[in-house]
Every structure is written in structure tokens, then in C-alpha cells.
Amino acid sequence: MKHSPRLRTALGCTALVASLGAGATACGGRDNPLSARPYDAGQQITFNQAADRRPVDPDKPLEITAKAGSGRITDVTAVDTHGRRLAGELTAAGDRWHNTAPMAAGVHYTVQVSTEDQRGAPGLRTLAFDTSPAKKVLAVELGPATGKYGVGQPITATLSEPVKDKAARAVVERGLVVDTPPGVEGSWYWVDDKHVHFRPKEYWPAHTTVSVRSNLEGVRISDHLHGAGSKPVKLEIGDRVEVTTDAAAHSLTFRRNGEVINTIPVTTGKPGFSTRNGVKVVLGKQYFVRMRGDTVGIGGSEYYDLPVYYATRVTWSGEFVHAAPWSVDSQGYENVSHGCTGMSTGNAAWFYENITEGDVVKVINSIGADMDVFGNGFGEWNMDWKHWREGSALLKGTQDGRSPIDQARLRPQV
Structure with missing residues (x-):
């Protein structure tokens, strides 16, 4: 079986320690490449985006490649302004990494690339770039306003643009974060193309706090449509x-x-x-x-x-x-x-x-x-819980064209 350079180094160290006995430190010296401080891997990798220059297109792929004969990439982490990690995939040979999820628009990315050379010595390179702002954004207005409410209060999300595609609805729903009390089960329901409501399976527990935020800023919803920032809300639940x-x-x-x-x-x-x-x-x-x-x-x-x-x-x-x-x-x-x-x-x-x-x-x-x-x-x-859950785009999805919410605020009857 052919071992990688790093694996051969580790195996060699194990054998040497075993032969020298307990307490031996022959592999801990300055000649051990694994103990060295990471070198600057800037000459070892290539990057397909123009880092530290003009903003890059978030819809284009991000690729990092190890130069032939220079070693391999061991890890890549790409994190945006909001602390969101960009999903990606590294080849088995360690010669190429690429993102598997779209980059966010209008944000700053910091990319840390870990490498090793032919001897197994660790390298490190940090790249930074901005993505260009979205041309069309989806704003989300969360409701109700921050304040004190009873146990039956639903949460609402009103979208600035209609979202009909089920895959796009799933992106939106994943980005609408409800921090519920421990043990509380809840779900979003697509009322129509622009309105999504959230409720727990049972009424909210009394004297608890529910926080709601959108994590969609910059996120690609569909072609040429990205999420915009929104104001979070907090509900203080009172007596039942x-x-x-x-x-x-x-x-x-x-x-x-x-x-x-x-x-x-x-x-x-x-x-x-x-x-x-x-x-x-x-x-x-x-x-x-x-x-x-x-x-x-x-x-x-x-x-x-x-x-x-x-x-x-x-x-x-x-x-x-x-x-x-x-x-x-x-x-x-x-x-x-x-x-x-x-x-x-x-x-x-x-x-x-x-x-x-x-x-x-x-x-x-x-x-x-x-x-x-x-x-x-x-x-x-x-509505019973079974049918409510079926209104989620993350489960069975919803039918398009549901009756929209009547926004009219009519006068009272006695």
C-alpha cells in the first residue's frame, strides 16, 4: 500500500518512539516537519478569483488548486461577514477545492487554506475578497413586533417578492430561524407566495422567550435573487x-x-x-x-x-x-x-x-x-398539526397558488 508523505512521516515516528522506549522524543525535534510553524502557502496554490481587488461574481464558482508537484491542500474554510461557512468539496488527492453551495452576494469572505508540502510540512494561506451586491433582493419583514404576547401568537414572515419555486422556498425557510424554548416543536407554513407563518405544535410555553431572525442576507434564493437583511424580533410569552x-x-x-x-x-x-x-x-x-x-x-x-x-x-x-x-x-x-x-x-x-x-x-x-x-x-x-407540517417547503412542500391573505383591515361589527 502506498502511503502519503504525511502518513509515512507519522508511521516512522511511531516506530522510532517504540524502539527508543517511553519518554523518547526523537520525533519532537526541529527536524520534524509536523512541528514546524506553517509556511506561507501563497506560492503553492492558485485561486480563480481576484482576491483583494474588485468584487467577484457570487454566482461564479470558487476554486482553489494546488500547483503540480508542490504538495496538496488539506483543508479549506470560507466564512462570510455573518459567520456563515461556505460549503465546499476537496478532492481525494487534495489537488482542488470548490464550493458546493452558492456564495452570498454583497458580503466579505475570508478563506483559510491549509496545505502540506512533499515532506508533510504544514502551510497556510489566507485569502480575502468581497462579492458584488445583488441586483435584486428579497426583503423579509418579520412579525409581530418585539414585545409581550400570549401563548397563541403565531410568527409571520412577509416577503417583498413572490417565491413560487419549491427549491427556492426551501432556501427561504432554512434562512428563517426561530429560537424556540427547549423541547418545542414548530414549523413554517407557506400561506401563499409572499406569506409564511410559523407556529408550534402546541401553544407556546408560558413565561418563555422566542427569538426570530432572518439569516438570508446575501444568500442566493434563485437566479438573480438574493436575500436582504431584516430586523429580528423577540417575543416574551406571558401567562397561558x-x-x-x-x-x-x-x-x-x-x-x-x-x-x-x-x-x-x-x-x-x-x-x-x-x-x-x-x-x-x-x-x-x-x-x-x-x-x-x-x-x-x-x-x-x-x-x-x-x-x-x-x-x-x-x-x-x-x-x-x-x-x-x-x-x-x-x-x-x-x-x-x-x-x-x-x-x-x-x-x-x-x-x-x-x-x-x-x-x-x-x-x-x-x-x-x-x-x-x-x-x-x-x-x-x-388546522391540525399533520396538515400544518405539510405546508412546509422542507417536508412535502406546498401547492402553488394558495389563496392570499386578505390585507384589508375592515371596520367592526357589533
Whole structure:
């Protein structure tokens, strides 16, 4: 069997130490090439990119070659501005290394090349270069904004350009990093070509932190499209608040961390305006809202124009939990609203003070339709985990052309 020079040197050292006995150091002297400081390998290798000069094209391959008869390359590490290592492949003979993943655009690379000569002495050469900026970028806006949220809050990523190709979607998804609490399983779901949502399998654990960032800056998404930088977000998850509204019993139950804190008599949507069944996530709170029927297409004898206080929004189309002093006599007995959940002013004030964006509000036993999964707030929890995972480009992938999120922010119904 033919050994490489380095292997022959190591075998020779082993044999000599064995013959001299324990404590012998014949191979540790200055004549041992493995103990020498690395020499400058600049004359030993060639580099196909113009290092330290004008920016190089990130779409072109990066190749490092050992000159014939000069030894071999033993290792190459290429790291960009953001600490990302460029994947590459070294031939078995050690005569050539090339990148196996595209370089990032608009970044600085530091490339360290380790070599050895014919005697096995180590060499080292560091190269540096910039890649040219991307001509077209994909910006990612992460949501929600940094702050405190309930256990049901999904994470959103809105893309500046549509991404339809499944391979490109996989690149995007790999670059969207969610640092979850230990043991939490979660997945992204492609709602459509420009919207990706993330949720855990179960609600977020209470009193934990979730950090979200994009690692796509400079990364090649597809031909002539590279990722842009984006602002990271951090979610501080509060108590596990779960609200259940039983439309048939005309009652709302407020639980915090599994304990029933309050039970409130309510009224929900009357026939023809029934409140949607299903899990909804609190979208925000408004102390005062002017609610008008014509903003949601309600007129004639059903028209209303009311000042409403302590309003907690759960859908974009105008479903709130709010104070309804005009229906106190019906609260706890019958459903008389146009879709919202109404309660007394005192109860609404308490609810308003104790509910947080991202908390879970579930409606059961209504004769209304089911809450949409997308497009009218956050209905993600109404999709089972199996189907949610199938919306990931890293698993089975998604179908192109899903219905887009309705970005309209409609006025409320009462």
C-alpha cells in the first residue's frame, strides 16, 4: 500500500518512539516537519478569483488548486461577514477545492487554506475578497413586533417578492430561524407566495422567550435573487390565557395557567349574524371604537352607529369582545349581537385589563361558520398539526397558488 508523505512521516515516528522506549522524543525535534510553524502557502496554490481587488461574481464558482508537484491542500474554510461557512468539496488527492453551495452576494469572505508540502510540512494561506451586491433582493419583514404576547401568537414572515419555486422556498425557510424554548416543536407554513407563518405544535410555553431572525442576507434564493437583511424580533410569552365563549350557554370562561379566573355572562351573534366558531388569537385592543353597520355591509333595519368601549379585536373583519351596555338584559340569556361578544361595561373593563395580544379566544356551540385559518386574523390553531407540517417547503412542500391573505383591515361589527 502506498502511503502519503504525511502518513509515512507519522508511521516512522511511531516506530522510532517504540524502539527508543517511553519518554523518547526523537520525533519532537526541529527536524520534524509536523512541528514546524506553517509556511506561507501563497506560492503553492492558485485561486480563480481576484482576491483583494474588485468584487467577484457570487454566482461564479470558487476554486482553489494546488500547483503540480508542490504538495496538496488539506483543508479549506470560507466564512462570510455573518459567520456563515461556505460549503465546499476537496478532492481525494487534495489537488482542488470548490464550493458546493452558492456564495452570498454583497458580503466579505475570508478563506483559510491549509496545505502540506512533499515532506508533510504544514502551510497556510489566507485569502480575502468581497462579492458584488445583488441586483435584486428579497426583503423579509418579520412579525409581530418585539414585545409581550400570549401563548397563541403565531410568527409571520412577509416577503417583498413572490417565491413560487419549491427549491427556492426551501432556501427561504432554512434562512428563517426561530429560537424556540427547549423541547418545542414548530414549523413554517407557506400561506401563499409572499406569506409564511410559523407556529408550534402546541401553544407556546408560558413565561418563555422566542427569538426570530432572518439569516438570508446575501444568500442566493434563485437566479438573480438574493436575500436582504431584516430586523429580528423577540417575543416574551406571558401567562397561558385561554378564553372559551360558549355561545349556546351565553357564558365566557377566562382561564389563566389552567385555573378559572372569571366567568362572565355574554351575548354573541344572533341568527344571520352568528359568531364564528373556533380558535382566534387576540389581534389588539382599543379603548374606544365607533362601530357602524355600513362599514361591514349592514344597513336597513339592522343598521347601527354606536360608541363602543373596552374593545378587544379577534378578527380583521370586525369581531370584538367589548362592552355592550345596551344588551345587558340579554347577556347570559340570548344572542342578540351582530357577531361580536358583548358584556357589561364593568366586565368588559376587567376583560380588557387582563387580556393580551396573542392570547387565545375560542368560541364553541355557535350556529355560525368556522373561523378561517388565514385571511381574517390568526386562525392557525384551527388546522391540525399533520396538515400544518405539510405546508412546509422542507417536508412535502406546498401547492402553488394558495389563496392570499386578505390585507384589508375592515371596520367592526357589533
